[in-house]
Amino acid sequence: MMMKYSFMLVMVACAYGIKAQPATQKTYCNPMDINYRYNYEQLNDSISYRSGADPVIVNHKGEYYLFVTISGGYWHSKDLVNWNYIVPDKWPMEDMCAPAAISVRDTLYLFQSTFEQRPILFTTTPENGKLYFYNRWLPRLPKDVGPWDPALFYDEELDKWYMYWGSSNVNPIYGSELDKNLRLKYKGDYKELIYLHPEEHGWERFGRDHRSTITPFTEGAWMTKHNGKYYLQYGAPGTEYNVYANGTYIADHPLGPFTYAPYNPISYKPGGFVTGAGHGNTFQDNYGNFWNTGTPWIAVNWNFERRIAMFPTGFDKDGQMFANTRFGDLPHYLPTKKWQSKDELFTGWMLLSYKKPATASSVLDTFKVANITDENPRTFWVAKQNKEGESVTIDLQHVQTIHAVQVNFTDYKSNIYDGFDPKIYTQFRIYTSTDGKQWKKEFDLSNEKRDRPNAYLELSQPVKARYIKYEHIYVAAPNLAISDIRVFGKGNGKAPKTPAKFSAVRDTDPRNAFVKWQKVPGATGYNILWGIAKDKLYQTYQVFADQPESLEVRALTKGVSYYFAIEVFNENGVSSVSEAVLVK
Template identity: 35%
Template structure:
């Protein structure tokens, strides 16, 4: 059995109400972001914002939750590091001094406060091999990321802070704020208030330090968590406080296309086999700007020391290796997507206007099928058009019309100038039955959550053995907290016998635009392609970046994440249910 998981991670993300002063909240949304993952005593510990605790795992596949009522739940961007044998926690609090907490056994024992010394936002602690401790922090559109040394034991600052990562959107196209790196006008009063305060510059934030082979890799995020192009870049130095040099290949973590986008504000760690991983923030940002999830991606350092993530088809099944893995530029996911294409049809018991059944299979987490308000027994079903060999299924639930808490406004915790918030820390399970069928008459249960015991908003099921199926159905569906049943993605993975891989994209015409920060790409669409992977890098032998396009009819794309002054190689790979076909490289 292949050991896999599928992004976004299936965690019981916490619901919250968020209201502007003087206004009533209308609905709830889930949020977890800014993940820090560390390896500790045979466990992986995953901390994320607004979660009221952390998750721990022994295999990166199955995660258990540990509540931490002793830690500040509303402080953003929790950071955890091993410092002098203890797991040390800190998180963001504007306008106040922040507290460091420590535990020698966080899975079984609480954290205790150990020091309160300075104010910071988006912190990252780092202890070097010589025992010296450093702190990096910053999260604004007007200031750089800062670094400073801290006194060992007291966490008091030593000396003056140092600017370590500047804003540089004029040269780094991927740092430009906005969807696809282009800024739109505000649509709501809240957005206008935020724009007036934050301006149009990108947020430079989410620092994280990794030491590899004697060099210091200082990671940072831009341009904004609500954008599909939210990504992580890296500067490299010879000492913990620099000076640092911008890595020639950047952003090193970027996932602007596919089912769920975004791969910024993350952390980098090694598993028990020495393999590198990068955990980062993915966005939905429909019900609320900070509606976010957590993704996990393979990370590598090549022979030249270049840091990069492999994010080709990043929301397809990811293999957790049982030993050391090597980067393979030609590698494919364990299985391909069977639930999208010309032969796939969706039906449902009912549908609300603008939330038709087909939206449960359009490979976009930001659209979804929703049952009609009077539907007493909602279900949604996919017909893949032919019997397929199915190895895994992911069911992504959407939060649709979940009513707000009836908590009186005076009980809300004041979390900032623009809003108040309350977080529901308990699991809020949905209930449903997932079944497959070869003929639409005889059904086999794959996952039964009708008892409502597990909160699994992005349930991923790797089957013990493949099954032959044409139909996939989610039925007996009940949403949590009185919401409307809704599904943003029934995603079926496996192999499609009798289907040929698509032909190669043979000719790509590329032209740099916007001062070299973007490139217009044009190619002849490939018949039978589900979509394309836009691969690019500094040479044909180093195509590190990718941009997934899930519309096979496309023959054009604007690549907006380039850096001025760098020449790029670009390649368009076509893919369908049968696999991926590399295209011919071009220059831009």
């Protein structure tokens, strides 16, 4: 987080859970389908909206716990898809911003961002919300130092504890050893570890597509140890833009010295429906797979309105760390084993709804129904009334094979300030049809008592259909507003061909490169791929086909050579990747 929040919550004395439905899904889709909590951060502007940011997912005793900024509690899951919300019995009255969490042996430790003195909490039973004080007060650091955006790290091999923190466009990422014999108080002095260098690292420049001259922010520290190396993760350049990303420095010791990874950023998603991948953490699932979490950008009501995403992550044979954001907002399989190929979790279910015609039962003012298929979370449709029976129908224009649907609600002129109100939930039905006359009910959430602002629904069996209809039942907010209804599946045609012409040229400013390609008929969009070797094309920038056939990539590092390539996708699949072009 780049600012300190002031937010008072009505606390609940005992733990309770909002139970998810029985696990039937084999896939997930970003943004994560959780009951994002209502925020009231801008008191003077009377803004009310659901948001989540700065995630930490911890694998504790084979189950998963998700901690998110200003949420009044945390989430528990056994499968990374069904998340139950828990309100703990102890929680800071100003709530937790960018919390630190770690699981060591049988204990989960929790600490909040602060510039004051605050306790470290612990529990051996986080599933029931019982928290205890591990220490009463971590000593205060000098003014403006923190620890804001903290991360806790335990090195099992060294049997030592560390903390990393920092959130500033002036100060660096800091680190300190913690004294295990003194209830994890600071041991010795803290160290300055990472400063941003946007004059060298193009992706660290602020603004949309790195086009602002504002001094960028660094935040979101996290430490991962892999094969004896220490990967100190950090977020940059700012949460309120599409280029929010995670990078890493590497060292042989938990407190450095650290060396910049030339392949940065490790997690980057500037294009598509979900944009922004910065400020999260890295964790392992029960099969040993790594994941990187991040904070995508919504910004309808305020620039800091956000969601949560997670991406498959790995370390290649050379120790290069990467998060796979290619098709990162389309459905992916939940792993049942350790994956061997970075793309094997992608279902191949393509986006069928992009710019498809839609009709609505009613439209308020200029909030047109076409907004629900434009893949832009900042535009939305609003019904004239928030009443049962309002509907939207999407015409896919051809009978296609449908596997899943995602409904993304928007908070338009919301007036909900008590996030614990039991009346906050979403209910609707989804129908399909081949002719627009005979309808089949596919999903019925009429008994749902869970709030699902980004509801992802997977069909148990694929369905052939041309029309998708959303039928409204209930949302708690005064307005029924939906940014996007996204339909995933397979078309009946052929995958597109790779562009006949593709070029990439370095700018006179070596932080930039200009990429051009030839338009492919029938394309939905293009993925620009790049990396530091032909077999390391880990970066992706998605561009839709109704945009220009050119892109300025402004995320390169001076002194590093890159390879660029392109692939094309449509409703039927993905082309082969073009020959990689060397850019020195």
